[in-house]
Amino acid sequence: MIERIYIEREVEDHPRTKEICGRFPKAVRISCERYGEVFNRKAQSFRLQKRQPALVLAKKHGATVLAAPAGYGIGSQENFYFSHMLNCLYDCRYCFLQGMFRSAHYLHFVNYEDFQSGIDEVLAASPRAHFFSGYDCDSLALEQVTGFACEFLPFFRARPQALVELRTKSAAVKPLLEVEPLANAVVAYSFTPAEIAEALEHKAPPVERRIQAMEKLQARGWRLGLRFDPVIYHPSYQEQYRQLFRSIFERLDSHRLHSVSLGPFRLPDSFFRNMVREFPDEALLAGPLVSRQGRVSYGEELEQEMLAFIGDELRNYIDEGIFFPCVEVPASCQGAGT
């Protein structure tokens, strides 16, 4: 799976580096001074690198925990995110990562201890803060490589007033099934209708497998979230979303869900331009999207129509109290990810 591992000299002797390298004994190891020499250089193609991404092991310098953009939250006013990894195993054509980075390598920051210090600093001022981990990557998709959940779940278990969201499309939930569920963790699954997922969410587990994974997690006692973000248009979107909700809610106990969120397809203008540069032949990006206030999305009328319809449908299944539609999205809110 991983044929090459680039390693920053500074983390060559980090225990996590050694552990990860040990999992890929056949991978070629290439040393670099800073990950910027390898990742996101000019004259790189996200599209081509996505065919065979390498793993980059590096140290995250500077701020490890950042305030989440406005409109991003599931019930708290104090929302933060941290990214132990940049880029994703999956290849969703609507994802902003393809517009944010020139490189598709998996950039993994191994200094978890600094992320945890950063979280503790935030908690000192905001003890009930929410932390989102699946912003620049899928929280669980590369768990076998990163051991992220195994490391951070015990950390949050010891900080019961905080809440952490693991956002994912991964069906590989064995690591979660093997441990006692956390009361202050939410495993949040992203969905688009099956037809859209098949067309746009390359390499991601099909909708059905995600639902199966959620069933197992719910049975085990994990708190779950549903994320319908981004909403993608199709002439039959109403029936598609109805069908999706039927599939999900006939299998999951909606009363035990932690939260459900809904958000439009939106991208900052600059990311959209980069995505078009990489994928000019992608029909989704060739469609009638509009640029307004620095972000690209569907036309306002269509967007509102879709969000209203899907929101109303969701309310047939869930209590209003756990529903968090993404309301105000400034350009800085980077939109559709995992």
Next chain:
Amino acid sequence: MTRFVVAMGCEARPVIARYGLKSVADDLPFPVFRKEDRWLVVSGIGRVNSAAATAFLFQLSGGRRNCGWINFGCCGHASWPVGEVLLAHKLVDASNDRSWFPPLAFSAPCRTSTVCTVDRPERRYAVDQGYEMESVGFFAAASRFATAELVHCLKVVSDGPGDRLEQLTAAKITSLLEAHGDTLGTLVTANEALAAELLSAHGVPAELSEILERWHFTVAQERQLRRLLQRWEVLSGGQGVLQNLPEVGSSSKEVLVYLKRQVAREAEKKGLGEDSIEQPAQPGREGE
């Protein structure tokens, strides 16, 4: 669609033979060989020559971006045996310690190694890596003309610590390189597949030049036109739009308005959305 850059005639011979290349002309600054869309330049020894020859070949071969670029030749290696072939995964400029990392978007056809570009033949072999005299110049130049995933250095080990370079004859170098023709072939095939993917995705829309001949567009309008035609091609599955254009009037603005409507209509038919609204303007492609 491959551009080969080699330092010496003896390194060119196996490539020329494998791909049936022919000399382009006698009066060029660098010897150049070609067959169809595969070109080869013989740069001479050293990073400056390699960079200059790379730029020269880019222009001579039509200035097309995102072709595959391969620097093929021999190198010394601190520990690998003579005759072993390597693909560079890291290039080091010995003069300033700067590094480049050619990204591999395919499985390497052979072992990979760091290659250090030096200004004089290496004698010390202090670090366990390859040593040669061109790669850094080649890579720095070629990655201005193609995305770095398409630029690679393939080297065959011709000498190592203790070997006397005087004994390394042109015939021996040719023979060492010939032995890895299949590795070169695998690399060329993989690289050309990547280049073809980009060409297919980023190709100039079929009707762009004809429209530009018939109407005058400003630079900004031309960008709009290019993207509209790309969108049209994606949405319509490659249908032509030109046959209807004469009806739209005489100004470039009218052409753009007409195309926007057509694209919006086609998008609606395809179920991608219902609003007929402009996307943000695309800047020129990098380097264009």
